[in-house]
Amino acid sequence: QVQLVQSGAEVKKPGASVKVSCKASGYTFTGDYMHWVRQAPGQGLEWMGWINPSSGGTDYLQKFQGRVTMTRDTSISTAYMELTRLRSDDTAVYYCARGYYGGAFDVWGQGTVVTVSS
Amino acid sequence: EIVMTQSPATLSVSPGERATLSCRASQSVSSNLAWYQQKPGQAPRLLIYGASTRATGIPARFSGSGSGTEFTLTISSLQSEDLAVYYCHQYNNWPYTFGQGTKVEIK
Numbered sequence: 001q002v003q004l005v006q007s008g009a010e011v012k013k014p015g016a017s018v019k020v021s022c023k024a025s026g027y028t029f030t031g032d033y034m035h036w037v038r039q040a041p042g043q044g045l046e047w048m049g050w051i052n053p054s055s056g057g058t059d060y061l062q063k064f065q066g067r068v069t070m071t072r073d074t075s076i077s078t079a080y081m082e083l084t085r086l087r088s089d090d091t092a093v094y095y096c097a098r099g100y101y102g103g104a105f106d107v108w109g110q111g112t113v114v115t116v117s118s
Numbered sequence: 119e120i121v122m123t124q125s126p127a128t129l130s131v132s133p134g135e136r137a138t139l140s141c142r143a144s145q146s147v148s149s150n151l152a153w154y155q156q157k158p159g160q161a162p163r164l165l166i167y168g169a170s171t172r173a174t175g176i177p178a179r180f181s182g183s184g185s186g187t188e189f190t191l192t193i194s195s196l197q198s199e200d201l202a203v204y205y206c207h208q209y210n211n212w213p214y215t216f217g218q219g220t221k222v223e224i225k
Contacts, residue, residue: 103150
């Protein structure tokens, strides 16, 4: 079955970087965009950007421009999201999600908790 | 950026009753609108895409309607397992945006 499995929880200090991985299985990894969405504690969902696993092309929400980098390794069907210069308000659950049906997110990873604290 | 506004913020419904959730877009998103269900401690789950098409495995009591700027998610007969937060999501324009969510409580 189609599945996205993310890396484990991270605790980082302000100013550090974090890199979250998302391993895809059960479908052709290069066939569908991968999106990243985050959710701060008790808050709603915030779309961060996407990567086209086939070309490596990306698009990011403007507020993250210069701090986020989305990459992929097609040999192991894995997408990555790196966020730099972390701040306390980056504390959130980070999800990867497959874009399907024209852009809806049909499959989600289990989420990765990132805690930024001094 | 398209702003998605959901109402109400919280909805209390008795088991077996109908629940109606609304989502309004600040400009037309055509039918490029999805609904997700998120239970506590879980990732969101796709319920509806294309404004009205149920995703695989979604019970028939969930239905979506609307186009343009006004959308509705209806749960025809609320079950206890439907306790969750429901989000709408437009994927017509970058950046993609979500509504702030409607929390469905069991009365």
